[in-house]
Amino acid sequence: MSEAGAAKREVHVAVAVIERDGRVLIARRPDHAHQGGLLEFPGGKVEPGETVQQALVREIAEETALVVPEVSLEPVIGIRHDYGDKRVFLDVWRTCEAQGAPQGCEGQPIDWIRPEQLQDEDFPAANRPIIRAVRLPSLLAISPSLSSVREYAGGFAGALGQCRPELLVLRAPELEDGDYRALLESVLPVCRAAGVGLIVHGGPDRFAVAPGVAGLHLPWREAELLGCRPVPADVWLGVSCHSAKQIAQAEKLGADYVTLGPVRPTPTHPEARGIGWDEFEQITAQARVPVFALGGLVAADVPRARRAGGQGVAGIRFWWPGD
Numbered sequence: 001m002s003e004a005g006a007a008k009r010e011v012h013v014a015v016a017v018i019e020r021d022g023r024v025l026i027a028r029r030p031d032h033a034h035q036g037g038l039l040e041f042p043g044g045k046v047e048p049g050e051t052v053q054q055a056l057v058r059e060i061a062e063e064t065a066l067v068v069p070e071v072s073l074e075p076v077i078g079i080r081h082d083y084g085d086k087r088v089f090l091d092v093w094r095t096c097e098a099q100g101a102p103q104g105c106e107g108q109p110i111d112w113i114r115p116e117q118l119q120d121e122d123f124p125a126a127n128r129p130i131i132r133a134v135r136l137p138s139l140l141a142i143s144p145s146l147s148s149v150r151e152y153a154g155g156f157a158g159a160l161g162q163c164r165p166e167l168l169v170l171r172a173p174e175l176e177d178g179d180y181r182a183l184l185e186s187v188l189p190v191c192r193a194a195g196v197g198l199i200v201h202g203g204p205d206r207f208a209v210a211p212g213v214a215g216l217h218l219p220w221r222e223a224e225l226l227g228c229r230p231v232p233a234d235v236w237l238g239v240s241c242h243s244a245k246q247i248a249q250a251e252k253l254g255a256d257y258v259t260l261g262p263v264r265p266t267p268t269h270p271e272a273r274g275i276g277w278d279e280f281e282q283i284t285a286q287a288r289v290p291v292f293a294l295g296g297l298v299a300a301d302v303p304r305a306r307r308a309g310g311q312g313v314a315g316i317r318f319w320w321p322g323d
Ligand SMILES: Nc1nc2c([nH]c(=O)n2[C@H]2C[C@H](O)[C@@H](COP(=O)(O)OP(=O)(O)OP(=O)(O)O)O2)c(=O)[nH]1
Pocket: 013, 014, 015, 033, 034, 035, 039, 040, 041, 042, 043, 044, 045, 046, 086, 088, 090, 124, 125, 126, 127
């Protein structure tokens, strides 16, 4: 094969997110290696004849001396990236059952770091979505569609207290901006008290008048109007997507996550057919951003979503009673 052909062959890399006490194990790549000098999650190439799980167990042992039970490995995300000189498929899995005290067996510095301290610029470019996937929860709560602001505020504290989602998208497309703001002002203190990050749903204008929120979630009709990321880097940017093309556009905007669906038909969008898990998996395989499955799903669907390459499940019914 020519040099150019060889350079373009995709390298399957097993990447491990090793979690312990709320921290993840990070190493520094040797200066002479590809992407040398940058930080990395432990891992390496999947050898011929190996499964990705076998490669992870081997690489973790070789690089860190930690012993990982193969059954403890769970899929996180798969990322295809072209560095120009090399094309990689980062096949990322997590474990929280690594046994032993980690060592930098190849002389590399290693450390336990809190997910919120991981900085994009310290890692190879392909790692941006991995860092998002590690920080994001597996459940993204979306608010139900109700007829009045009073109805919302009444039920919120109880339902949030029961489920305690890490993040909640406050979706109320039926409200005018003024009413939405009133709703936000009544719900934000409830979210703060419950330790729930509130993500504004709508266009950038709604985010601009909502200080202290955790992010902005753009419906597709808003995302398609934008040419660049409309919010700072330190808050979440989500986009509702329904196709691979829309996800590619969301990636251009610098989205931190997208939702994709409906996977099953849902009462909130009765006109839309469910795409099903096979199509969800096919679309997600090309994504370079964490993808939440949406539409008619419950918390018990999280493992299914993860097997299909997703981040988890977004929706209403897993946290809002009676929906
Ligand atoms: N292990 C690891 N590799 C990453 C990360 N991010 C990223 O882009 N990569 C890329 C860099 C390399 O091109 C490739 C990993 O290859 P490697 O050289 O570490 O694999 P290996 O341990 O099998 O090494 P070798 O046979 O080349 O010595 O994946 C990451 O977080 N962890």
